[in-house]
Amino acid sequence: MAYNNAAPQPGDSPATQSQADLLENFAQLETQFSGDHVSLMALANNGMHTRIRLSNVAAAPGLANPMGSLYMALVGVDSELFFENFNNTTAVNVQRQMTNLTVTTVGTNYGYRTPWGQIINWGQFTCNTGDTVITYAFPFAGPAQSIQLTAISDNGSRNAVIRVSAAATATCRATNNGINVYYYAIGI
Numbered sequence: 001m002a003y004n005n006a007a008p009q010p011g012d013s014p015a016t017q018s019q020a021d022l023l024e025n026f027a028q029l030e031t032q033f034s035g036d037h038v039s040l041m042a043l044a045n046n047g048m049h050t051r052i053r054l055s056n057v058a059a060a061p062g063l064a065n066p067m068g069s070l071y072m073a074l075v076g077v078d079s080e081l082f083f084e085n086f087n088n089t090t091a092v093n094v095q096r097q098m099t100n101l102t103v104t105t106v107g108t109n110y111g112y113r114t115p116w117g118q119i120i121n122w123g124q125f126t127c128n129t130g131d132t133v134i135t136y137a138f139p140f141a142g143p144a145q146s147i148q149l150t151a152i153s154d155n156g157s158r159n160a161v162i163r164v165s166a167a168a169t170a171t172c173r174a175t176n177n178g179i180n181v182y183y184y185a186i187g188i
Contacts, residue, residue, distance in 0.1 A: 003028040060084050060095045075100070104137045111137025117188050124152070127172040127179045134170040140187035144170060152180040 007021030008014055014022060030040060036053060038045045054072035056079055061069040065086040072079050081099040086092075097115040104111050109123030121136040121144075147170060172181065 003032075054079075054081075060093065063093055065091075106135055106137045109135055109137045113138050119187055121185045121187075122183060124180065124182050125172070127174040127181050128177040129174060131171040131173055134172060134183060134185075136170075136185065140185075142187070144185045144187040146187075147183060147185045150182045152182060 003025055004021045007025060008018035012018040033040060036049060036051050038048045038050060040046050054070075056072050056074050060073070060082070061071060061084055063069055063084060063086050065088060068083065068085040071082050071084065073082055074080070075097070078100060080097055082095050082097050084093050084095045087094050101115065102113045104113075107123075108125065109121065111122075112120045119136075119138045119140055121138055121140075123134075123137070125132065125134055127149075149172065170183075170185065
């Protein structure tokens with residue numbers, strides 16, 4: 001039997017006329033609820049989420065302040081996760097895609113770009129005594145906000161990397177040639 005939204009009727013006696021429908025409705029609610037939650041009948045953690053399933057929506061929710069919404073929408077033929085919030089400064093809703101973000105590779109350098117403009121570049125290169133340019137997978141629009149370098153091999157020098165220039169394209173200078181370096185850079 002399926003959920004019966006017409007039970008009980010106004011004149012029904014729950015004990016005699018609607019009991020079967022009510023019991024079935026409660027069973028259906030438990031079945032549907034338990035698909036994404038710990039059963040309401042469980043002794044521990046009842047009602048807590050076990051997963052969240054979302055159906056694709058045709059359009060962003062269009063919220064009013066102060067609200068936010070997590071929703072699923074199609075990008076091409078793929079379901080992607082979005083978050084929408086109301087921006088008090090511009091008085092408009094802002095949608096941000098949260099899944100299937102762009103990743104690219106250039107040699108031994110990798111980059112990750114979010115739909116909201118954050119860029120994370122990482123990889124490996126060899127730093128020399130002259131300026132060595134780090135070729136980012138995704139160039140920054142301006143100076144990187146943060147760059148972290150870790151020497152893989154210091155070629156006999158304790159302070160292998162002596163200077164890093166944090167610009168849209170960064171350069172590195174080392175005390176010796178051939179210093180292998182891992183890097184991680186964040187910016188926009």
